[in-house]
Amino acid sequence: MEFTLTEKQKMLKKITRQFAEEFIVPVARESDEKQELDDTVYQKMKEMNYFGACIPEEYGGAGLHNDTIGFGIVIEEISRADAAWGITIAVHNGVAAYPIYKYGTEDQKQEFLIDLAKGNKVGAFCLTEPNAGSDAAGVRLTAVKDGDEYVLNGTKIFATSGGIAGTLLVVAKTGEKDSRKQMTVFLVDSKTPGYSVGVKEDKMGVRASNTSELVFQDVRVPEENILGGAGEGFKMAMKILDFGRIGIAAQCVGLGQAALEASIKYANERVQFNQPIGRFQAIQWKIADMAIAIESARLFTYKAAYLHDKGEQFGMASSMAKLTASEAAMQAAHGAVQIHGGYGLMKAYPVERYFRDAKMGEIYEGTSEIQRLVIANNLLRKGA
Amino acid sequence: MKIFVCVKQVPGVSEIKIDPKTNTLVREGVESVINPNDRNAIELALTLKEKHGAEVLVLSMGPPQAEEILRESIAMGADKGFLLTDRAFAGADTLATSYTLSLAIKKILKESDPEEKYLVICGAQAIDGDTGQVPPELAEELGIPQIAYVLSIELNEDKIVAERKFRAVEIVVIETKLPALISVLNDINKPRYPSMAGILKAHDNSKITYYNAQDLNADEAKIGLNGSSTEVWKIFAPERKGNRVILRGTLEEIVQQLCQNLKDDKIL
Numbered sequence A: 001m002e003f004t005l006t007e008k009q010k011m012l013k014k015i016t017r018q019f020a021e022e023f024i025v026p027v028a029r030e031s032d033e034k035q036e037l038d039d040t041v042y043q044k045m046k047e048m049n050y051f052g053a054c055i056p057e058e059y060g061g062a063g064l065h066n067d068t069i070g071f072g073i074v075i076e077e078i079s080r081a082d083a084a085w086g087i088t089i090a091v092h093n094g095v096a097a098y099p100i101y102k103y104g105t106e107d108q109k110q111e112f113l114i115d116l117a118k119g120n121k122v123g124a125f126c127l128t129e130p131n132a133g134s135d136a137a138g139v140r141l142t143a144v145k146d147g148d149e150y151v152l153n154g155t156k157i158f159a160t161s162g163g164i165a166g167t168l169l170v171v172a173k174t175g176e177k178d179s180r181k182q183m184t185v186f187l188v189d190s191k192t193p194g195y196s197v198g199v200k201e202d203k204m205g206v207r208a209s210n211t212s213e214l215v216f217q218d219v220r221v222p223e224e225n226i227l228g229g230a231g232e233g234f235k236m237a238m239k240i241l242d243f244g245r246i247g248i249a250a251q252c253v254g255l256g257q258a259a260l261e262a263s264i265k266y267a268n269e270r271v272q273f274n275q276p277i278g279r280f281q282a283i284q285w286k287i288a289d290m291a292i293a294i295e296s297a298r299l300f301t302y303k304a305a306y307l308h309d310k311g312e313q314f315g316m317a318s319s320m321a322k323l324t325a326s327e328a329a330m331q332a333a334h335g336a337v338q339i340h341g342g343y344g345l346m347k348a349y350p351v352e353r354y355f356r357d358a359k360m361g362e363i364y365e366g367t368s369e370i371q372r373l374v375i376a377n378n379l380l381r382k383g384a
Numbered sequence B: 001m002k003i004f005v006c007v008k009q010v011p012g013v014s015e016i017k018i019d020p021k022t023n024t025l026v027r028e029g030v031e032s033v034i035n036p037n038d039r040n041a042i043e044l045a046l047t048l049k050e051k052h053g054a055e056v057l058v059l060s061m062g063p064p065q066a067e068e069i070l071r072e073s074i075a076m077g078a079d080k081g082f083l084l085t086d087r088a089f090a091g092a093d094t095l096a097t098s099y100t101l102s103l104a105i106k107k108i109l110k111e112s113d114p115e116e117k118y119l120v121i122c123g124a125q126a127i128d129g130d131t132g133q134v135p136p137e138l139a140e141e142l143g144i145p146q147i148a149y150v151l152s153i154e155l156n157e158d159k160i161v162a163e164r165k166f167r168a169v170e171i172v173v174i175e176t177k178l179p180a181l182i183s184v185l186n187d188i189n190k191p192r193y194p195s196m197a198g199i200l201k202a203h204d205n206s207k208i209t210y211y212n213a214q215d216l217n218a219d220e221a222k223i224g225l226n227g228s229s230t231e232v233w234k235i236f237a238p239e240r241k242g243n244r245v246i247l248r249g250t251l252e253e254i255v256q257q258l259c260q261n262l263k264d265d266k267i268l
Ligand SMILES: Cc1cc2nc3c(=O)[nH]c(=O)nc-3n(C[C@H](O)[C@H](O)[C@H](O)COP(=O)(O)OP(=O)(O)OC[C@H]3O[C@@H](n4cnc5c(N)ncnc54)[C@H](O)[C@@H]3O)c2cc1C
Pocket: A091, A124, A125, A126, A127, A128, A132, A133, A134, A135, A157, A158, A159, A160, A161, A203, A206, A211, A360, A363, A364, A365, A366, A367, A368, A369, A370, A373
């Protein structure tokens, strides 16, 4: 077992941190207020290849497809600066670009992947519907075969980057029966007639990340745009989310790290009763507990990434990582606001934003309850 | 054309710690970075390469860990890295350092095309030693013209025209022929970040060439501590005085807070 990062990973961490501190941190608050990602940052992120982080160079990416720990490190450092950028890059790579690389045909890669990897287009993964949240098999958006095309009708909600996406991975029902064997994933270009963006959600956290409703009215998609095979959609979606959760876990670790660092700094600076509040045991224990939670989550995340790269089963590990990391981030953000006292509630301090952002991690890409369900089912199925 | 860029690894902190017993910098737990002016030098080399075509070769003399900054330079876009490392180089002052660097440059030229024109670019000074002596000494060792504290440069065939900062307020325009050496200030450009693909390439597909004293046929009396004509008597970190507070927020919030703090301290 090896616990040190490679030289390459160390440099990815260092450079991404410098980059994020110079370009992302200064505009994070404004982006949160405007509910929009900063366009200058977007262009810089493109130049840095962050949109193609885990895609091979031959498809326009940076080449971390075999180094998911490195990918996690990049997401972590971006999220340490702004969790909204973290989720944007994590989702774009993890559940849009990477699945096309992994499961797509060569034609699909040429048509969709290269633009995603280069950041010319943003990708979105569209599973959730008003009546299909945790119960992913409850999808009602239909895809009906007509000649060599499918016609999509229905509505998706809560799609990360939905409103700004050029390429969508849409999970649709392709059969009459309400069964997991009747679902299919389609690659849809946002320019396809009949497709439109509905409500853009106004939300509590990761506000700069676009979360949108997407409407499909007789959207015709050629058969060749099926990702992974007709009827394979449910399995495909679950596999996509297994990998995606590593990115979400890394996003939460970065956010938690930011909350921890802000707390340490403030505890050393803020003087009450003639001493820095960091001298009080009540504050010390909070900081210690935050650090323990974040470091555990980081190790979990790296382990899930490691298993993925070794070609081993990593679904349960990524669920554990996502659960641990989202709860660690929440704990850290909660502690950070408490340590900052009244100032922690003020917009002038970033911990106020961290607190709102952290709550999101416990919901998206499967709630904490669903993660526990997945983990328990895995264990019980295997037996003791 | 070859462009040589000389870079140095320095501690990446504004606040340095010094071991009072050994008079040396405490390096444990301190991140190392490319000396800031040297990043400007790399950036200039890369923009010249993009415009005129050139091979950018980055050199550093230092401990084996300095390989990291060469990889970072390659990640930014440099073609090759050369690390001059040997116990015998340790303790070198600027004179011994520039001698050693000059040997490496001569060796590289000799082994490729000795007639090829070249330019050497250095950062004007390093944030640790802050002497600014290596670039001029290196030019002397190489026997080539030099322009220090360069703010901008035009390259035209084998001629360069550079604007040079002079006595803080004046700018002097100097023309010279290649080969030549220039040293640059941070106003000259804004160094790029290495892209992720650059970082991966720098680690997966690039080799760093190592030179020791023997490879360079170095004169033992002119390298390392032996070759140094200066001796450090004492080194100390400037004392930090008073409590600093950093205010955060929008401009209005900062001003409000500042006024409040001044009131609290009974200054206003
Ligand atoms: C910011 C944001 C971004 C998102 N991005 C995307 C995206 O890009 N693509 C996408 O498809 N979706 C996305 N989602 C949707 C997200 O994945 C769902 O919100 C989430 O899976 C929960 O579904 P739901 O909201 O319908 O809650 P519900 O499923 O209705 O859950 C309500 C509560 O019941 C609990 N619950 C439900 N079932 C069980 C059970 N069997 N056992 C125990 N408890 C249970 C849940 O844990 C939760 O506490 C996003 C959501 C948000 C908030």
